[in-house]
Amino acid sequence: MLAAKEFRLTKLVAASPFRTREEREREREEKREAVLLAAVRMFNARGYHATSLDDVAASLGISKPTIYHYLGNKEQVLVECVNRGLAMLRTAADEAADASGTGFDRLRAFLCRYAQINMDDFGRCVILTNDEVLSMDSATRFRARKREIDAVVRALIAEGIADGSIAPVDVRFASFALAGALNWPARWHDPDGTLTPEQVAEKLVDVVMNGMAPR
Amino acid sequence: MLAAKEFRLTKLVAASPFRTREEREREREEKREAVLLAAVRMFNARGYHATSLDDVAASLGISKPTIYHYLGNKEQVLVECVNRGLAMLRTAADEAADASGTGFDRLRAFLCRYAQINMDDFGRCVILTNDEVLSMDSATRFRARKREIDAVVRALIAEGIADGSIAPVDVRFASFALAGALNWPARWHDPDGTLTPEQVAEKLVDVVMNGMAPR
DNA sequence: TAATCAATATACTCGTGAGTAGAGGAGAGA
DNA sequence: TCTCTCCTCTACTCACGAGTATATTGATTA
Structure with missing residues (x-):
């Protein structure tokens, strides 16, 4: 397993659709950050109350439950x-x-x-x-x-x-x-x-x- | 009619429950101002979106339709x-x-x-x-x-x-x-x-x- | 290969709040 | 006295948005 990852890290093979544990965790982090960035921009532009999580989700091309998959609730989005x-x-x-x-x-x-x-x-x-x-x-x-x-x-x-x-x-x-x-x-x-x-x-x-x- | 008002203005009689046209208009103005003052205080304290006109009405001991009797809608309250x-x-x-x-x-x-x-x-x-x-x-x-x-x-x-x-x-x-x-x-x-x-x-x-x- | 888990969606529930319909009561004016 | 207007209420409608139940798919692990 480690050998496989090392091999891939040498870029000798094309990017694989199969992710290692770390890659998956990093991707999860990236998605979480993307949600926060999209949210903060809308909060800043239109205000917290006037921004619905449906709007935020739509701006990312995802659905509201996906946001809830990464963050607990609307307030936690703001707090983060x-x-x-x-x-x-x-x-x-x-x-x-x-x-x-x-x-x-x-x-x-x-x-x-x-x-x-x-x-x-x-x-x-x-x-x-x-x-x-x-x-x-x-x-x-x-x-x-x-x-x-x-x-x-x-x-x-x-x-x-x-x-x-x-x-x-x-x-x-x-x-x-x-x-x-x-x-x-x-x-x-x-x-x-x-x-x-x-x-x-x-x-x-x-x-x-x-x-x-x-x- | 004018004579009656003049007479009352001399304060020779106790305040009457019967209002002249001007008094009624002034009272209407006063009530309108009271609504605005109550509203602006709540807007300032809790934010516009977080303040419902029901709350504002309750703080004055009146009901929401009464506010609508004096002002067109919530935004107009804020604009005033x-x-x-x-x-x-x-x-x-x-x-x-x-x-x-x-x-x-x-x-x-x-x-x-x-x-x-x-x-x-x-x-x-x-x-x-x-x-x-x-x-x-x-x-x-x-x-x-x-x-x-x-x-x-x-x-x-x-x-x-x-x-x-x-x-x-x-x-x-x-x-x-x-x-x-x-x-x-x-x-x-x-x-x-x-x-x-x-x-x-x-x-x-x-x-x-x-x-x-x-x- | 079966069981599990992660990621995502659809389609709800449920509360809240803006705004309205319509009634009732009280004073003003004819 | 009859009517009109003003003021206020109770009891709605309707939309929106937070949050959830649950199904699906595809990859991971045992």
Whole structure:
């Protein structure tokens, strides 16, 4: 069995319709991910309540029970989507915490990444999902994970104030203002537009870091 | 008839259960407004789709057909709510356009008012309502009215840049960033919290106008 | 080769919520 | 007093969408 798989891996034979256990598991994963991607795009475009799993299934050319074969229920579909977005944010936050440089520079770098994630399919979903649509349980976990990200922003601001690279602003309100400014693209950014998420992020972060007042 | 009303207006008699035509019309208006207020609060708290008109009616101690007696359908309820919010914004925008002072000062004053409106019941509704929930027709009008407000923000920024009171920022992205930062309280502000909308608005505007960089 | 399992479909159930039909009661006006 | 209009209700209809029961097919395993 192992020999057969090794042989096939050498690509000496055409792709076989017979799958090994790993291949089947990988395919299952791929299908699950495809369902989530199709779902998150429709959730983002039309809203969670306005999107039926029949619609999602149709967009993939499958039927609703197939979705239920891969995911427990509609809420779990949404939860998996926001979890992917939250995971990206978490990674970015961890990198910011480990980075070196002034508070200002580290905050700036993190915010750029944060804004970019908010223009990703799964990242947008984190912003567009209101916790009222979730069950109490999921909503609690969701809020907790968002709070973790916010805590990192506040820590970075505080560090910047401590090292003198950031003006002595009100940390709480600064984090609210930054979050709002950088979450907003989740609602207006057009992925087909001329500007890439990187460019949009850069420009927004410039404005919010420097403010309006001439210096 | 007129004499009877005049007599009653002198408050020489106790309030009568018999209504004049004007009183009846005013009462009808009041009831309509009460429906809208109850509806917008539930829409804001639980989302438009998740709120049934049965719920709204129950919160007023009436039945659903009574709501239909005052308003055409569910979408019209929502449209009337956002129109009230948009009207407040429009008024604030007109005042800003007529005000005197530097671009910076006028922008600052307008943004404070803008942020406060976003913490009002009807103002929040403007932010929380995604145009996908509206019919194409209503959505088009909605977007157009929001664009008018945005145009005022951009004009104020441009004037500020012209008169030197505002740094030469990218007008488009500055307006996006400001809008995002000041719209966000619609999602997190707690009306029962310790800070009034005025205080919140003031603090947020401070942060976004001055930025993070030490000056 | 028989039994099993994975993937998918069709065709349901069932609850919910928008919107309506129609009745009743109460004040206004003739 | 009779009628009209306004307000409100109870009791529906109807569509939609979440979730399920069950059949089928093809591959896997014993």
